[in-house]
Amino acid sequence: MAQVFTKSMARNIFYGGSVFFILLFLALTLDTSFALPERDQRHQLDLSTEVGQRIAKGKALWENNNCIGCHTLLGEGAYFAPELGNIYTRFGNNKEAIKAFIQSRPAMGIPGRRSMPQFNFSDEELDAIAEFLKYSSEINTAGWPPNIQG
Amino acid sequence: MKYKSQAVAKPYFIAAIGLFLAQVIFGIVLGIQYVVGDFLFPEIPFNVARMVHTNTLIVWLLMGFMGAAYYLIPEESERDLYAPWLAHLTFWVFLVAAALTVIGYLAVPYARLAEMTGNDILPTMGREFLEQPTITKVGIVIVALAFLFNIGMTVLKGRKTVVSLVMLIGLIGLAVFFLFSFYNPTNLVLDKFYWWWVVHLWVEGVWELIMGAMLAFVLIKTTGVDREVVEKWLYIIIAMALITGIIGTGHHYYWIGAPEYWQWWGSIFSALEPLPFFMMTVFAFNMVNQRRRNHPNKAAVLWALGTAVLAFLGAGVWGFLHTLAPVNYYTHGSQITAAHGHLAFYGAYVLINITMISYAMPLLNGREANSMRSQVLEMWAFWLMSVSMVFITLFLTAAGILQIFLQRYTETPLPFMVVQEKVALFYWLRVISGLVFLGGLGTYIASFFVAAHDAKHPQAIDAGKVQPSPAAV
Numbered sequence: 001m002a003q004v005f006t007k008s009m010a011r012n013i014f015y016g017g018s019v020f021f022i023l024l025f026l027a028l029t030l031d032t033s034f035a036l037p038e039r040d041q042r043h044q045l046d047l048s049t050e051v052g053q054r055i056a057k058g059k060a061l062w063e064n065n066n067c068i069g070c071h072t073l074l075g076e077g078a079y080f081a082p083e084l085g086n087i088y089t090r091f092g093n094n095k096e097a098i099k100a101f102i103q104s105r106p107a108m109g110i111p112g113r114r115s116m117p118q119f120n121f122s123d124e125e126l127d128a129i130a131e132f133l134k135y136s137s138e139i140n141t142a143g144w145p146p147n148i149q150g
Numbered sequence: 151m152k153y154k155s156q157a158v159a160k161p162y163f164i165a166a167i168g169l170f171l172a173q174v175i176f177g178i179v180l181g182i183q184y185v186v187g188d189f190l191f192p193e194i195p196f197n198v199a200r201m202v203h204t205n206t207l208i209v210w211l212l213m214g215f216m217g218a219a220y221y222l223i224p225e226e227s228e229r230d231l232y233a234p235w236l237a238h239l240t241f242w243v244f245l246v247a248a249a250l251t252v253i254g255y256l257a258v259p260y261a262r263l264a265e266m267t268g269n270d271i272l273p274t275m276g277r278e279f280l281e282q283p284t285i286t287k288v289g290i291v292i293v294a295l296a297f298l299f300n301i302g303m304t305v306l307k308g309r310k311t312v313v314s315l316v317m318l319i320g321l322i323g324l325a326v327f328f329l330f331s332f333y334n335p336t337n338l339v340l341d342k343f344y345w346w347w348v349v350h351l352w353v354e355g356v357w358e359l360i361m362g363a364m365l366a367f368v369l370i371k372t373t374g375v376d377r378e379v380v381e382k383w384l385y386i387i388i389a390m391a392l393i394t395g396i397i398g399t400g401h402h403y404y405w406i407g408a409p410e411y412w413q414w415w416g417s418i419f420s421a422l423e424p425l426p427f428f429m430m431t432v433f434a435f436n437m438v439n440q441r442r443r444n445h446p447n448k449a450a451v452l453w454a455l456g457t458a459v460l461a462f463l464g465a466g467v468w469g470f471l472h473t474l475a476p477v478n479y480y481t482h483g484s485q486i487t488a489a490h491g492h493l494a495f496y497g498a499y500v501l502i503n504i505t506m507i508s509y510a511m512p513l514l515n516g517r518e519a520n521s522m523r524s525q526v527l528e529m530w531a532f533w534l535m536s537v538s539m540v541f542i543t544l545f546l547t548a549a550g551i552l553q554i555f556l557q558r559y560t561e562t563p564l565p566f567m568v569v570q571e572k573v574a575l576f577y578w579l580r581v582i583s584g585l586v587f588l589g590g591l592g593t594y595i596a597s598f599f600v601a602a603h604d605a606k607h608p609q610a611i612d613a614g615k616v617q618p619s620p621a622a623v
Contacts, residue, residue, distance in 0.1 A: 005382070006382070007312075007378060007381055007382040007385065010382045010383075010385035010386045010389065011312075011385050013385070013386065013389045014385045014386070014388055014389035014392070017389050017392065017393040018389070018392040018393070018396075021392065021393055021396045021397055022392075022396060024396075024397060025396045025397055025399065028397075028400075028412075028415065029343075031409075032343070032403075032408050032409055032412075035408075035409045036339060036340070036407070036408070036409075039339070039407050039408075039409070040337055040338070040339035040340070040407050042337055045336055045337060055336065056336045059336050059338070060270070060273060062276065063264075063269075063273060063275055063276025063277065063334075064260065064261045064264040064265075064269060064275065064276055065260060065261050065276070066197045066198075066201065066260040066275075066276050066281060067197075067276070068197075068276065068277060068278050069195075069196065069197020069198070069200050069201055069260075069278075069281070070195075070196050070197045070200075072483040073338075074338075074342065074405060074406045074407070075405055075406075075482040075483030076278065076342065076406070076483060077278055077483070078196070078197065078200055078278070079483060079484065079485060079487065079488055080183070080184070080196050080197075080200075081196075081566070082565070082566035082567065083483060083566065107192065108191075108192060109187075109188045109191040109192055110187070110188065111188055112186060112187060112188055113187040113188060114183070114187030114188075114196070114567070114570075115187065115188065115191065117191075117192055117195050118192075119261075135338070136338055139338065139339060139406075139407045140407060141405045141406065141407055142404060142405055142410050142413070143479075144404070144405035144479060144482065145405075145482075145558070146479060146480060146558045146559070146563075147558060147563045148563070149557050149558070149563045149564065149565055149566060150557075150566060
């Protein structure tokens with residue numbers, strides 16, 4: 001019985017199966033890249049526009065300050081602080097509210113509680129971050145998160 | 151140890167355990183910050199401690215994989231390593247780069263580190279697990295290339311076995327997929343889509359090949375079962391790993407802007423991802439039951455069996471728990487994700503590395519196995535770490551279920567921070583489990599010193615109670 005299934009059969013399943021599913025994955029990736037322009041708001045990213053420049057700067061600030069180290073964005077990141085993929089809508093579609101929140105964090109924290117650090121962003125930088133979060137909220141995420149709380 | 155050059159593995163293993171200790175200490179800092187929000191604030195904010203926690207994990211697992219390769223490839227190839235000096239050199243390059251990076255995280259604000267290392271020239275920082283400065287990433291690529299060259303030449307010039315081939319394919323895949331960490335477009339959806347080509351195709355793809363090869367090697371050595379049997383198992387396990395895992399990447403594409411059809415592809419294929427892990431469990435227990443010899447290193451066999459079981463539980467069962475799209479709609483980015491992450495990484499990759507270290511370190515020190523006293527400590531370490539990690543997972547799962555209910559499922563969903571306070575009890579219990587885990591790791595580290603002591607003073611061992619291993623005599 002043990003000889004019915006040989007090592008060379010197992011090897012062939014490994015190579016054949018891997019190659020087949022890598023190719024299938026690449027085909028699906030190709031199809032996704034054709035579908036994405038309808039979903040990912042890329043028209044906003046045009047660097048010849050002010051909005052596009054602000055989003056690019058906002059994403060750089062998002063990364064350079066490691067925001068993902070506490071927050072999730074579209075559900076990915078750390079789970080220590082609120083989801084921000086829909087923060088724009090949660091704050092009533094108001095970029096100023098986002099800016100005001102970031103700006104008002106106490107430098108020395110809040111005794112006994114979690115608190116966001118004070119990053120001392122300039123007004124221009126705050127604009128960029130808010131624009132980036134607005135853009136993130138407009139990506140078609142198949143209806144996620146389940147509700148406004150993220 | 152059959153070949154002198156296998157000795158280069160030793161510094162890799164020692165550094166791996168040192169970094170593991172740092173990882174766990176920072177894990178406990180994070181656990182405390184979950185319940186005492188201002189702990190170490192603003193000196194070490196949560197995001198910094200988390201970077202240290204996850205990055206030291208990645209580096210030490212890579213150190214372990216490299217050490218394992220330097221140990222098992224010469225033995226499989228039946229020849230010395232192609233260039234032992236290069237392995238020594240890359241060890242120091244890797245260790246210094248890792249140390250400087252961690253010091254950078256802790257010493258200056260992250261934005262300053264990004265500025266100092268010229269992140270604007272080629273921005274790659276600030277994405278989960280890929281927080282390393284671009285220059286560090288370049289360093290990792292150089293180390294990986296030198297390492298692959300060294301290993302590859304050894305395989306090419308020596309005996310070619312399935313174990314060494316699978317190990318090599320896994321390591322090449324590891325290096326290739328890491329290159330996607332340099333792709334960081336402003337388009338958030340594309341950024342996330344290809345970010346998973348590093349993260350998912352590592353841990354649910356090529357790393358499983360590395361893990362399979364390491365497990366197969368240790369089982370061949372400790373059980374004496376015919377290589378043909380082990381190799382057949384290895385092929386079929388890694389075949390299932392890639393067949394399910396590659397399309398299984400789709401379970402990360404449900405809610406990040408990709409088309410909805412990924413919910414079908416991802417759910418169906420990732421639902422099958424537990425299969426290779428289940429087969430690994432069956433494989434490991436079968437091999438040990440059919441063993442043709444009783445290897446004196448009983449601790450290594452325990453670690454190997456533990457790997458198989460806990461990888462299946464953590465990666466398989468806890469992964470399946472939230473992988474179906476309708477379930478993941480609620481669990482995505484919650485404490486359920488954290489629960490799965492902890493047991494999966496511990497069960498699969500922490501334990502396979504310790505299995506290898508436990509098997510190889512005595513041999514690198516010139517004995518087949520450590521004294522029984524040392525092995526008993528190792529077994530204590532196994533149970534302390536494994537049981538406490540299972541509890542960490544259970545507490546995070548409980549916190550996650552409550553979180554999902556209160557924040558996402560009820561008619562009146564509550565804000566994130568309100569919910570966090572309501573589930574704090576489970577976070578406290580998690581910290582306590584974390585301290586037990588640290589105790590387990592301390593026990594494990596102590597076992598090395600006991601082993602060294604007993605090897606130096608064999609006459610001090612009371613032969614009636616504790617016996618030195620046959621090889622040590």
